[in-house]
Amino acid sequence: MATSKDFSIAICGGGLCGLVSAVALSRAGISVTVFEASSFSQEAGAGVGLGPNAVRALKGLGVFDTILARSDRPEPASRLFSFVSAYDPHDCIYNYETSCSDPAALAIYRPAFLDAVLSLLDPSVIQFNKRCTSVVLSEDGKQRLHFADGTIHEADLIIGADGIRSVVRRYVLGSESNNSLVFPNSSAYRGLIPTKVLQQAGVQTVLTGRPVCFVGSGKHMIVFPIKGITVASINIVVFVTDYDKPVQPELPYPWVENSTEQELKDRCGDWGHDPSIILDHLKNPSKWNIHAVNPSLQSYIRNNVVLVGDAAHGMLPHLGAGVGQGFEDVFLLVQLLTHPQAKKHNLPELLKQYNIVRPPRANGVLQASAEAGRMYDSFSSQEDTGKLQKSLPGIWEDVWGYDLNKDVATVFESLYISKVFQVSNTSL
Template identity: 65%
Template sequence: MQYSKNFTVAICGGGLCGLACAVALTRAGISVTVFEASSFAHEAGAGVGLGPNAVRALKGLGVFDAILARSGQPQPAPRLFAFVSGNDPHERIFDYETSCENPIALAIYRPAFLDALIALLDPSVIRFQKRCTSINISATGKHTLHFSDGTTHEADLIIGADGIRSVARRHVVGDYSADPLVYTNTIAYRGLIPTEDLLNAGIQTDLTDRPICFLGLGRHIICFPIKGDTVINVVVFLSQPDEPPRSMLPSPWVEAISQEQLRSSCKDWGHDPMIIVNHLTNSNKWSIHALDPPLPSYVRDKVVLVGDAAHAMLPHLGAGVGQGFEDVLVLVQLLTHPQTEKSNLGDVLAQYNDVRLPRANSVLQGSAETGRLYDSFRTSAQDKARLQKELTGRWEAVWGHDLDADVKNALDVLHRSNVF
């Protein structure tokens, strides 16, 4: 087969970011192989919310229409959160307003999202049940991926899209002990509840008009509809925001829990949060980890990180995968540029790093701050005013970022420094 570039690419991890990257690179005629540890049988069946910046990145990658078609939502639409007291009588604290131009967004069931991306790829591009255990540089100067089944694969460029527990990140930071992955003192219980069941149980807050955040002290609940409003995606967060982050917990980080355990963690909360908690029958408990401090580089040798591998963050801005899609868009635009070739890959990756690292790391830090804000709510008039002030404009920098300008800046540097 004739390829458009004189370099080969291996993508470690076939999650949302790895697959989106594979689709765009193969469409540009680049030789790509994706190595995915799972068979996808265990993918968590939760929903994921995409802000306007994520929608623009997916459009730029040419995959948005395929995703929209599987979302159950006829068109992307604004998703502006309403913040409601978790205590009775569920006072409305704040309705987020945006000045962002065209603030369209989408919420989608994760397995449907993955299916949409896989359908856009030639099956020969993805190898399932291939868990990468390490990366090194071979005598030929190529990078070698080593897998748990004893096999290896060589490529000129490795894209680490292997999520929060990334093996590729260990190569980039150079040493396992230098990996800044920590437990954030946050637990999340995730589940999906039929909208009708909540209505029949007498829930008072409208959960389909806007995404809702029920606020509390050391806890909050995120709710948004998916599958054409028939199902509510729920995440209950319990946190100790003032505790310093702790070193990584032993596996497993995701465990099934009993209804009684969840109910006892949420007792003394208002009418609507308790209805939600009582309906989370098949929920999993997630111990939320994140990078703290953020990475000082997303690139080492010809290994480049995207998505959670680069900037695993707390989910409180609903922006983790959106940052991953921004990474992928910038990386794809640079790699597919007519003047990018094997000999200048190092310079091109350095520009990716210069553009993406400050942007994604600032969203990572904003996500942690937002969690502290949500979980410090104390139902007083003074507190309400403080929250309104702090929440105003919080998503504007995330949603309004100009990615085209980032790519242009990176290309300008490559031209000015005679790499192109």
């Protein structure tokens, strides 16, 4: 296919944000290549919750219907959490209410999401088993990706979509030694349990309606049904955080290990009837040592290299908002790069606009996510109910209600005012 632009793009990382970027950019006729380190055979089989802002971004990028078709619900449903005491008798503390005009959201099995997006891509666009080791700016101003297999790829623009342990972020930060990553002494134990199994085991809390957050002291459990998997299942994530320890530097990789039911029970031994039954059935949970970008990045760009998703703002997952911020990044970037007047010579100006809008927004959500986790983990007894009932309302409003189209209008206006884009009858 003939390319519509005089620039080429290399995307480092074929995860959620990298693949969605590739679909939207290649559909617009831009020359794109994705380099993915894995062969996808080790893709973690966890669920991912997508909030209304994530859904709007995916709709705007033209991929949502294909993703939805891989989910077994005809329409995306709301993800309004019930906050329930982890202790007997599991009082409901707060049912989240939103003023968001379109609160449609989706929880989907991550491999199903990736399969759906991959089906929209010409296979020649993506190269697997290509681990990027560094980004280098050549003397002639080209960006080069260097790979572990000794090969090099040159492009006019590099999108770093290589997740929280991003190699591209090192280039953007200008430091090989500091990757701006911390371990806040927080682990997530994850697994899936068939819905029927939990129902038959006598769990009283309704698990197939609203997502549930069982709140406790220093730990909480997120429980929600997920789609895109053959057996109807409940996604379980138990977060345990040691707030007494100082935040640590990045832990040695891998951060995911196999855990046991016993380890989990030892850490959550004081929980009541329903979470205890769930833990009893969470066989061979995986344990994820959760990291976050900290301090947050003031800039997501350097030269013609731009970060999206966790590479830019890997955050604690307590608002289920991490990938939604990534899709917002991708939405704005795609609007800029596919504009009829986007050309190789004005790429730096386009990235500058991206960088004015995205860091304040995504870093704000990163901060709010950390605060939400502390809130959920502050519930020691019934006496804390009133405090949580005051602090929980509204925690998702800024995340979900965000107006992406307003951002697009603002950056285009700025580009016209600064004469990077020329006003013509067709561009107004």
